[in-house]
Amino acid sequence: MGKVTGFLEIDRRDRRYEPASDRIRHYREFMIPLSEEATKDQAARCMNCGIPYCHTGCPVNNQIPDWNDLVYHSDWEEAARNLHSTNNFPEFTGRICPAPCEAACTLNLNETPVTIKTIECTIVDRAFANGWVKPEPAERKTGKRVAIVGAGPSGLACAQQLARAGHDVHVFEKNLKPGGLLRYGIPDFKMEKHLIDRRVHQMVAEGVQFHGGVNVGVDLDPNRLVAEYDAVVLAGGAEKPRDLPVPGRDLGGIHFAMDFLTQQNRRIGREPIVSNDPILASSKHVVVIGGGDTGSDCIGTSVRQGAVSVTQLEIMAMPPEKENKLLTWPDWPMKLRTTSSHEEGAKRDFGVLTKEFIGENGVVKKLRCVRIDATMQEIPGSSFELEADLVLLAMGFVSPLHDGLIEKLGVALDPRGNVAADTRTYKASVDKVFTCGDMRRGQSLVVWAIREGRQAAHNVDLFLMGSTVLPR
DSSP: OOOTTHHHHSOOOOOEEOOHHHHTTOOSOOEEOOOHHHHHHHHHTOOOOSSOHHHHHSTTOOOHHHHHHHHHTTOHHHHHHHHHTTOSOHHHHHHHOOOHHHHHSGGGGGTOOOOHHHHHHHHHHHHHHTTOOOOOOOSSOOOOEEEEEOOSHHHHHHHHHHHHTTOEEEEEESSSSSOTHHHHTSOTTTSOTHHHHHHHHHHHHTTOEEEETOOBTTTBOHHHHHHHSSEEEEOOOOOEEOOOOOTTTTSBTEEEHHHHHHHHHHHHTTOOOSOSSOOOOTTSEEEEEOOSHHHHHHHHHHHHHTOSEEEEEESSOOOOSSOOHHHHTTSOOOOOOOOHHHHTTOEEEESEEEEEEEEETTEEEEEEEEEBOTTSOBOTTOOEEEEOSEEEEOOOEEEOOOTTHHHHHTOOBOTTSSBOOOTTTOBOSSTTEEEOTHHHHOSOOHHHHHHHHHHHHHHHHHHHHSOOOSOO
């Protein structure tokens, strides 16, 4: 423990944003990092608790007190080694993770948790800047071949672990480039895509082979993969969006959020938008239905595209601004969260149910909404209309897409429509087939996808070799 009294002497300090008036003019990351000394001070605030709840708050079980101590003592290279021992991609989680570890921090009882996410990001960025992150190819090859379907965070983590174990790993991705929703869903102003390219270059040097533009189940029969490879891992994510089947849903100007976000990311990445129907918020009144992170990303993107107004509707009641720590800590609390995109200019409304889309000449112009109470019942006389030229449905995802890959493989599904597999083996119902990430657990966080990819790799290696040294 670096500084026993650090949490008493040093105030919490986190990264800041560029002013909203500046950052909405571009799509680059706008987080202003802390200095080296400030980061060391923040690491000194770690109490090295007897029971470090941050460990269990973090899905990949990062050894947070350990690398906080290393940062405090300026041993950045060892801190980077420690961090990578549990997390393949801390540069992703250090930017886009909601940081359940900080919610679990003991100092969060006083609303001043250690700035774990900021320290994590600083460690890995410093490691790359100093050339400490290098390819780690296997010393020997096993002769076993593994096919991984999907190059999102789960598939990438699984691929890297298996390649380092000596297997011949092939990753099949329906998009042109690896990354999944990291590349095509999350806006560049939250995470620039050169970070993904950097990791992919490392993985290629470790022996991973990427096959972009191959939609398994459409372009390639998945049963061929099962026949030709020693193991197949399904890591395709949960891509079926939740719809809103109300009158007027077929009007023009109503789109799923991910279609909107993907188009903009393709524009920035100079890829074809793969659509004859460009979705743009410029000079429009935009309504985002759904109050989660995807909805927030739609707000930030709409503002940057020049929307006249942006309104976000959430069907649930407005959560409390502060949680009751004695009831929730160290678990993730339900409370009001204001993102950087909300600060850039958006109105939020809670407890609102959309009843109908109203259009003119086949294009949406208004929403008819009602307010609902805590029991999800409509409040009499609460109906109102809202002007809208563009409606973005950001209500989450219900399951993986079943057409093609899943249907042709014939794997069993769980009651929610995900590929059925437990977290002990990650085995699907078809021999030699494993699954992990959102395709198995449903819509979740990037950090959970990384965890599942790592754990699936452990079980695939065990299945192929009879034993494994890969961490669980």
